[in-house]
Amino acid sequence: MSITGSVVVFIILWWLVLFIILPRNINSQHEKGDIIEGTDPGAPTNPNIVKKLVITTFITSLLFAIIFVLTYFNILNIREILS
DSSP: OHHHHHHHHHHHHHHHHHHOOOOTTOOOOHHHHHOOTTTOSSSSSSHHHHHHHHHHHHHHHEEEEEHHHHHHHTOOOHHHHHH
């Protein structure tokens, strides 16, 4: 896998994992009963974005390492599968 291909795979994996992680452990203002005036009642009270970004990067790094090893040792070869 080339460097460009590796970067593209990592970025796509990162976004996919981010959208899987984002809705986890969210409590809306309506659920907590503490609605701030002028905001949507469905808005999260504490989204923990930094924590979720760190978790996303860690999970993506693990998945990318697995994919990289599989392609490096030619266990996963998309070109052979498609032809």
